[in-house]
Amino acid sequence: MLGGIQAVTKIGVTSIPPIYTPYIDIHFLNIINIHKAKTIMEAISISLSLLLAIATTIILKQLISSLLHARLPLPPGTMGWPYIGETLQLYSQNPNIFFSSKVKRYGSIFKTQVLGCKCVMMASPDAAKAVLLTNAHLFKPTFPSSKERMIGKGAIFFHQGHYHANLRKLLLRAFSPDSIKQIVSHIDSIALSSLKSWEPRPLITTFHEMKTYAFNVALLSIFGKDEVSYGDDLKRCFYTLERGYNSLPINVPGTLFHAAMRARKKLAAILAEIISLRRDRKREDSNLLASFMSDAEGLSDEQIADNVIGVIFAARDTTASVLTWILKFLAQNPTVLHAVTEEQEAIMRSGEGKGLSWEDTRKMTVTTRVIQETMRVASILSFTFREAIQDVEFQGYRIPKGWKVLPLFRNIHHSPENFTDPDKFDPSRFEVAPKPNTFFPFGSGVHSCPGNELAKLEMLVLVHHLATKYRWCMMGPQDGIQYGPFALPQNGLPIKIFLKE
Numbered sequence: 001m002l003g004g005i006q007a008v009t010k011i012g013v014t015s016i017p018p019i020y021t022p023y024i025d026i027h028f029l030n031i032i033n034i035h036k037a038k039t040i041m042e043a044i045s046i047s048l049s050l051l052l053a054i055a056t057t058i059i060l061k062q063l064i065s066s067l068l069h070a071r072l073p074l075p076p077g078t079m080g081w082p083y084i085g086e087t088l089q090l091y092s093q094n095p096n097i098f099f100s101s102k103v104k105r106y107g108s109i110f111k112t113q114v115l116g117c118k119c120v121m122m123a124s125p126d127a128a129k130a131v132l133l134t135n136a137h138l139f140k141p142t143f144p145s146s147k148e149r150m151i152g153k154g155a156i157f158f159h160q161g162h163y164h165a166n167l168r169k170l171l172l173r174a175f176s177p178d179s180i181k182q183i184v185s186h187i188d189s190i191a192l193s194s195l196k197s198w199e200p201r202p203l204i205t206t207f208h209e210m211k212t213y214a215f216n217v218a219l220l221s222i223f224g225k226d227e228v229s230y231g232d233d234l235k236r237c238f239y240t241l242e243r244g245y246n247s248l249p250i251n252v253p254g255t256l257f258h259a260a261m262r263a264r265k266k267l268a269a270i271l272a273e274i275i276s277l278r279r280d281r282k283r284e285d286s287n288l289l290a291s292f293m294s295d296a297e298g299l300s301d302e303q304i305a306d307n308v309i310g311v312i313f314a315a316r317d318t319t320a321s322v323l324t325w326i327l328k329f330l331a332q333n334p335t336v337l338h339a340v341t342e343e344q345e346a347i348m349r350s351g352e353g354k355g356l357s358w359e360d361t362r363k364m365t366v367t368t369r370v371i372q373e374t375m376r377v378a379s380i381l382s383f384t385f386r387e388a389i390q391d392v393e394f395q396g397y398r399i400p401k402g403w404k405v406l407p408l409f410r411n412i413h414h415s416p417e418n419f420t421d422p423d424k425f426d427p428s429r430f431e432v433a434p435k436p437n438t439f440f441p442f443g444s445g446v447h448s449c450p451g452n453e454l455a456k457l458e459m460l461v462l463v464h465h466l467a468t469k470y471r472w473c474m475m476g477p478q479d480g481i482q483y484g485p486f487a488l489p490q491n492g493l494p495i496k497i498f499l500k501e
């Protein structure tokens with residue numbers, strides 16, 4: 001019965017009463033008359049009145065349903081001051097305190113206003129599933145326009161529909177287990193040389209080093225193992241781009257944003273050069289660039305560059321943050337570290353000095369559970385953003401068109417209803433699969449992470465070498481968390497690392 005309603009779409013439990021459509025009944029009889037009509041003029045006039053009646057019915061339905069939904073309440077909550085809303089409350093403290101106190105007061109769906117945006121936040125598994133998966137067509141991804149300018153408007157994050165689906169197919173092909181198993185030995189070399197470079201230093205900042213590791217693995221998966229010549233230039237440009245990423249978008253000389261936009265141009269030039277060299281070289285490669293360039297629908301060089309830059313952004317800090325948390329949790333939980341070390345030493349012994357293989361990584365069940373539990377406890381992405389593309393009815397509430405909708409991953413991961421003793425780091429809980437829709441480390445639905453297999457692989461490889469060859473201890477405060485934007489141990493976790501005797 002919702003077929004004719006376009007202005008408002010309903011998800012959830014309440015229903016709209018059926019709307020009687022007398023015009024359709026009357027004109028059904030008229031259809032019979034058309035056959036009896038003697039002149040063409042009569043038939044035309046009958047058809048026109050039939051069309052008019054249908055249009056009137058549709059408009060009437062929309063009007064009635066809009067009126068019904070306009071009466072539905074907005075979710076509970078407070079909007080704070082005009083325009084700035086509750087931005088200060090959210091950002092002046094650990095954002096999770098803000099979310100938890102709201103959930104306690106208003107329940108798992110509440111409204112607020114942040115950075116000039118009206119938002120509905122959702123902390124229940126069903127709500128997250130509805131927004132990301134079952135009703136994803138009603139909620140589009142949304143980003144500030146400055147981010148779009150910086151990464152490039154052709155990047156996958158900013159799209160829906162056919163263009164998005166095609167890009168996703170190409171990404172999934174390049175990051176499928178079948179493709180990435182071919183680069184295990186190269187990831188292995190990158191992990192070993194990263195760790196070697198930490199050895200002589202008295203103190204390292206874990207996050208900083210993990211960023212370099214994740215960046216190098218991202219370049220490997222995008223360009224293949226041969227593209228070393230441009231690595232340093234790409235790294236330099238990325239560093240400048242990143243420094244301007246969260247700055248005020250003022251594009252005048254002297255600002256971080258201006259420098260970032262110049263670095264963005266340089267990145268595009270480097271990528272155009274790589275692409276043109278690849279065009280001359282006909283080879284069957286399974287990396288991401290090859291996947292983009294072989295696309296039957298023909299991505300432009302600009303679209304390819306936007307997506308290469310986008311993937312590096314998506315791949316680097318996320319993986320580096322999770323790895324940083326893994327080191328912290330292992331250092332704080334000696335029994336878990338012991339179990340991981342035993343597992344990894346057994347794998348090392350069985351390999352007899354040959355490098356790690358894909359099959360080895362499939363045997364790392366204890367370490368895999370450590371990664372899962374780290375992603376649950378740390379929840380580096382506390383939430384994601386969507387925007388309602390039309391008025392939506394949700395579990396008896398109205399979400400107006402244009403409002404932001406935020407599934408709160410961290411609250412779902414830390415709810416005692418979903419995980420017993422949720423603040424405890426206990427990898428053994430993943431011996432049993434979590435309840436459906438309670439664990440979203442890589443999101444869900446059409447925009448879920450296409451790089452998740454690669455991320456898990458590179459984390460397993462690094463932990464293998466770390467646990468079998470090194471010891472480490474944390475230096476400085478151990479309880480602080482910083483958000484920038486991913487949750488991270490205070491100061492990026494400074495550590496000392498030692499070779500095992």
Ligand code: HEM
Nearest residue numbers: 157314315318319322384441442443446447448449451455
């Ligand atoms: C531990 C590391 C990672 C985590 C926790 C992570 C998490 C996520 C999440 C939660 C999303 C969905 C965001 C949303 O729905 O709004 C996402 C999307 C995405 N991720 Fe990852 N990611 C990681 C690593 C990677 C890697 C290594 C790559 C690429 C090699 C990658 C590429 C992407 C891309 C391209 C998207 C956008 C997909 C789309 O819009 O269809 N990510 N990631």
